[in-house]
Amino acid sequence: MSPDFIHTYVSVDCVVFGFDHENRLNILLVERNLDSERQIKLPGSLIFSNEDVDDAAERVLHELTGIKKMVLKQFKCFADPMRASSQEDINWMGTEYKHHIDRIITVAYLSLCKIDHKINSTKYATVDWCPVDKLPSLPFDHNKIINESLIEIRKWIESDFSIIFELLPKRFTIRQLHKLYSALSEKYIDIKNFHKKISSFSYIIPLEEIEKNVSHRAARYYKFDAKIYKKNNTKLIK
Amino acid sequence: MSPDFIHTYVSVDCVVFGFDHENRLNILLVERNLDSERQIKLPGSLIFSNEDVDDAAERVLHELTGIKKMVLKQFKCFADPMRASSQEDINWMGTEYKHHIDRIITVAYLSLCKIDHKINSTKYATVDWCPVDKLPSLPFDHNKIINESLIEIRKWIESDFSIIFELLPKRFTIRQLHKLYSALSEKYIDIKNFHKKISSFSYIIPLEEIEKNVSHRAARYYKFDAKIYKKNNTKLIK
Numbered sequence: 497m498s499p500d501f502i503h504t505y506v507s508v509d510c511v512v513f514g515f516d517h518e519n520r521l522n523i524l525l526v527e528r529n530l531d532s533e534r535q536i537k538l539p540g541s542l543i544f545s546n547e548d549v550d551d552a553a554e555r556v557l558h559e560l561t562g563i564k565k566m567v568l569k570q571f572k573c574f575a576d577p578m579r580a581s582s583q584e585d586i587n588w589m590g591t592e593y594k595h596h597i598d599r600i601i602t603v604a605y606l607s608l609c610k611i612d613h614k615i616n617s618t619k620y621a622t623v624d625w626c627p628v629d630k631l632p633s634l635p636f637d638h639n640k641i642i643n644e645s646l647i648e649i650r651k652w653i654e655s656d657f658s659i660i661f662e663l664l665p666k667r668f669t670i671r672q673l674h675k676l677y678s679a680l681s682e683k684y685i686d687i688k689n690f691h692k693k694i695s696s697f698s699y700i701i702p703l704e705e706i707e708k709n710v711s712h713r714a715a716r717y718y719k720f721d722a723k724i725y726k727k728n729n730t731k732l733i734k
Numbered sequence: 735m736s737p738d739f740i741h742t743y744v745s746v747d748c749v750v751f752g753f754d755h756e757n758r759l760n761i762l763l764v765e766r767n768l769d770s771e772r773q774i775k776l777p778g779s780l781i782f783s784n785e786d787v788d789d790a791a792e793r794v795l796h797e798l799t800g801i802k803k804m805v806l807k808q809f810k811c812f813a814d815p816m817r818a819s820s821q822e823d824i825n826w827m828g829t830e831y832k833h834h835i836d837r838i839i840t841v842a843y844l845s846l847c848k849i850d851h852k853i854n855s856t857k858y859a860t861v862d863w864c865p866v867d868k869l870p871s872l873p874f875d876h877n878k879i880i881n882e883s884l885i886e887i888r889k890w891i892e893s894d895f896s897i898i899f900e901l902l903p904k905r906f907t908i909r910q911l912h913k914l915y916s917a918l919s920e921k922y923i924d925i926k927n928f929h930k931k932i933s934s935f936s937y938i939i940p941l942e943e944i945e946k947n948v949s950h951r952a953a954r955y956y957k958f959d960a961k962i963y964k965k966n967n968t969k970l971i972k
Contacts, residue, residue, distance in 0.1 A: 501780040501831065502744055506813070506839055542739040545837070549813040573811045573841045575744070575787040593739065599783070601744055603811045655893050 505593075507602045508553045509540035509638070510560065510568075511645040514611035514625055515663040519675040522611065522625040523642060524560065528588060528635070538638045539620065540602065542593060553605040560623060562616030566607050567662050571648040572641075575601040579637045588635070604641050606648055608662035650680055657729075658699075661720040667703060669715040670694055699725035743831075745840045746791045747778035747876070748798065748806075749883040752849035752863055753901040757913040760849065760863040761880060762798065766826055766873070776876045777858065778840065780831060791843040798861060800854030804845050805900050809886045810879075813839040817875045826873070842879050844886055846900035888918055895967075896937075899958040905941060907953040908932055937963035 512524040525536040539560045543552040550570065557566050580586065580600045589597040617623045628646070633639065653660050661668075663676055674690050694700055699721045707714040750762040763774040777798045781790040788808065795804050818824065818838045827835040855861045866884070871877065891898050899906075901914055912928050932938055937959045945952040 500782050502783045502785070503741065504744060506740055506742060506744070543813070544738050545740045546815050547740070547813075548815065549811050549839070570810060572808060573787050575781070575785075575841075577784050577786065595739075601787070603813075651893055655889055 502599070502601075505542055505597055505600045506549070507540050507542045507600055508549055508556055508605060509538045509602050509641060510553060510556050510605045510607055511538060511642055512557070512560070512566075512607045512609050513645075513649060513663065514609050515676050515679070516611050516625065516627070519672075519679060520627045520629065521646075521679050522627050523631070524609070524615075525624055525626050525634075526560070526617075526620040527622040528592070535635060536624070536626070536632065537635050538641065539623075542600075549603045553603070557605075557607055559619035560615075560617055561609065561613070562618060563609070563613060566609060567659065569606045569648075569652060571604055571606050572644060573601060573603050574637055574641060576637060582635070585635050602636075602641075604645065606645055606652065608649075608659065610663065610665060612665070653680060658720065658722060658725045664720075667705065667717040667719050669707060669717060671715055673700075673718075698728065740837070740839075743780055743835050743838045744787070745778050745780045745838055746787055746794055746843060747776045747840050747879060748791060748794050748843045748845055749776060749880055750795070750798070750804075750845045750847050751883075751887060751901065752847050753914050753917070754849050754863065754865065757910075757917060758865045758867065759884075759917050760865050761869070762847070762853075763862055763864050763872075764798070764855075764858040765860040766830070773873060774862070774864070774870065775873050776879065777861075780838075787841045791841070795843075795845055797857035798853075798855055799847065799851070800856060801847070801851060804847060805897065807844045807886075807890060809842055809844050810882060811839060811841050812875055812879060814875060820873070823873050840874075840879075842883065844883055844890065846887075846897065848901065848903060850903070891918060896958065896960060896963045902958075905943065905955040905957055907945060907955060909953055911956075936966065 514522045514524065516522050524539065526539045527534050528537050539556055541552060541556050543549055553568055553570070557568060558564070577599060580589070581598065586596070586598055589600070611625065615623050628642070631639065631642065660673070660676060660680070664672060670691050673694065674685065674687055677690070678685050701719050701721050703717045703719055705717045707717070752760045752762065754760050762777065764777045765772050766775050777794055779790060779794050781787055791806055791808070795806060796802070815837060818827070819836065824834070824836055827838070849863065853861050866880070869877065869880065898914060902910060908929050911932065912923065912925055915928070916923050939957050939959050941955045941957055943955045945955070
């Protein structure tokens with residue numbers, strides 16, 4: 497065997513997005529302990545020798561949240577030879593996995609979660625939402641993975657708009673959808689035009705209920721109808 | 735170290751699409767030699783220990799075609815524990831890489847090539863186009879990778895229509911574009927409606943030239959204008 501070919505560990509890392517009540521995108525992070533110092537990171541795991549990567553990602557999500565079924569999308573393999581070369585990261589892997597690891601390839605996944613969903617981790621003592629614009633410096637290339645996941649979530653919603661409703665409560669106002677959409681597209685979108693566009697979508701159904709106890713004018717609630725959406729969205733050119 | 739964690743080789747495999755003069759999607763395949771038997775497969779390679787996967791894919795494409803710059807998109811990591819477990823595949827890896835390998839993870843890439851482009855492989859003696867509907871049974875999970883790449887190329891064109899022009903000659907007729915689009919979307923699309931739709935796209939520019947020496951009515955040639963396309967395609971909801 498030429499010593500030139502890689503022979504390595506492979507992990508999965510999951511970027512789970514949520515949308516908070518202050519209209520910010522958040523990511524679920526966990527704590528790792530290193531020399532009594534606490535540091536946060538993306539949830540992830542080495543894959544087992546008899547495991548497929550997609551199964552490993554499902555396992556990580558389940559250990560992380562306790563939720564049985566979550567949307568999950570593999571988006572990129574990160575394999576920079578230097579991505580796990582800091583002494584701190586090598587030490588942590590030695591402690592966590594009981595082996596000296598100095599190169600590791602990871603396959604990154606995107607997932608979406610309603611932020612009010614109860615998180616029942618079976619693995620991590622601490623699981624916390626962190627707003628995307630308040631992220632500290634994370635270990636490995638986790639900041640890079642998150643940056644690329646933001647591009648990816650936009651593409652995902654562009655190709656399948658139904659995905660956006662995974663981040664909203666079951667009943668939502670157009671204002672909430674507008675705020676989420678604006679946070680995702682990172683640009684100013686006129687609310688009136690947005691309202692008009694959204695009203696033309698047959699799969700966004702107005703409900704009888706309206707908001708209660710709000711300081712602004714009470715808005716109507718809507719719900720998303722997945723069946724109507726599926727029927728209407730099969731075209732290649734839109 | 736728990737013996738349960740994977741420690742493995744990682745490869746890249748490239749699915750390069752072309753569109754032939756009989757309006758069929760094709761894929762570039764190479765030959766592998768095994769016990770004097772010839773078998774075709776997807777072009778690919780183990781990655782080097784100091785190499786990122788994206789760089790490995792670029793290397794494979796260049797060794798395959800001799801073309802300096804091709805569009806390239808990573809689309810999925812295939813890691814089924816059984817994907818390289820047939821004795822034939824293990825034997826071939828032993829010959830090719832001089833080592834016993836019985837598990838290997840691969841990262842699959844999509845690329846597109848004008849079918850008339852000259853192929854100058856620096857690595858493979860035989861590189862051939864094969865129509866997608868004439869594919870034989872391929873080694874490893876290469877048939878599965880190709881099946882998933884077909885889903886992926888549709889998504890890619892859905893999210894970025896400009897990609898379709900990588901498969902067409904620089905000047906093309908609407909009939910050619912229609913045939914390619916139909917091959918990709920796998921359904922009947924009315925040519926009149928298609929023509930009307932395409933004519934409304936400012937980035938598809940009619941040329942003065944028309945077809946010569948054809949048995950049907952000579953059609954006008956068009957070209958794609960990438961600059962106009964980029965200017966007009968920045969919306970999240972289409």
